[in-house]
Amino acid sequence: MKDEKTAQILKYVFIVIAVAELLSHAMEWTWLNQFTKPLLMPVLLVYFRKGLEGPVNLSFILAVFALLFSWFGDVALMYVHEKEWFFLVGLGAFAVAQSFYFFSFKNAKTQGGGDNFSPIQHLFNVFPFAVFAIGLLYTLWPFLDGLKLPVSIYATLICLMALGAVYRNGRTSTESFNQVVFGAILFILSDALIAINKFYAPMENASIWIMGTYILAQWNIINGLQKDYNERV
Template sequence: MRKIILILFVIVAAINLTSQIIGNSDLAFYSKPFLMPLLMIYFAVSSTEKSSLLNFGLLALLFSWIGDVVLMFQDRGELYFMLGLGSFLVAHLIYIYTYKKARWQEEENGLLPTQRIRYVFILVLAGCGLVYVLLPKLGDLMVPVIIYASVIVAMAIFALNRFGYTSQASFGFIFFGAVLFMMSDSILAINKFMEPLPIAGFWIMFTYILAQFTIVQGLLLHKKRVPTL
């Protein structure tokens, strides 16, 4: 069952990405709503235990799906963009909480304080830099975009702070996914508010799909630490 769902997810993702390249808007439109539900099913059947970690992960994917669907109609009015932005904002907040739960209580070979500050600074600088560039173009959306950018940077920082509190594989997948999420939203923002980018739809969806998948994989790879006697 797990492999079948994964294959279906990959097929739908390939269809969506291909449609972005060839400019088939109908195919892109009708394939997009199936991505997150398939990933939710994959997450559920792959999890070895039914826990709050699974439940919150599924909830984040659910709000991501709502955001996906709502943003499909953003050309009908600014309200749809705001609702989509709000859905993803909630998804990121849930991911932040999920990352806090997907941690060991005791640290093992974690980052040095100077390393942590350095990496956090890079993430904050990336978020602030993008907002600074976009500010003249945001208009009435300035406050919502700043709030959203702050939350997604916080999501990446919480992913970073799992280093040393989980396995290297779990940390790597989730942190990579968080950075990809930032990249996807950055491309979307530049394409929407500044100037159209070549095959922007492909790069937005490629980084987004890969981000969600790697985050799910990272959550699946997190295992509770067995106390040593």
């Protein structure tokens, strides 16, 4: 009961920090951003743990590492304006985070079944992500210069992460499945906005859209996984 109350408090703390983070971009308050952005993932991580009703499992541990590397990526990207190589550091950290999420999804299994997909179902699952990744890379390719390989690898990893979320279909509750898939798609959208804004065409209010979709992505993934774990108790 105590952890449940703490989780509820942390939920609202996270929301307040998220709103403050978006406000820092809207008002261009760099001093606030220096405080709010590094707090997002640690607060979400503690909320994740406090809301867990059952014992810690492998999927949970992998998701925790995804949050830790996401935090590292968040912090690295805060300093891109000082040193451009911080972008590669951030990209690498998020690539590791996507890998941890993929394996977390793979190991999150409440119900039996859902593992036998027909070739048509596999094609239906893979096709939209493949088209999106290829289309985005095709658009950005002339502008990537020396970042062609790392950006291509990252695009592949984040699409694999989203596919991992899709392949939970039939292996968990509908609510958990929908929330994690929604989060994964928002994660792809957020990273696509980063790439478009950085390499193709600067967008108005880009940081608000990027952080807004990113925060919602992480929130939905974590809450979807938490529902899955708690259904096992």
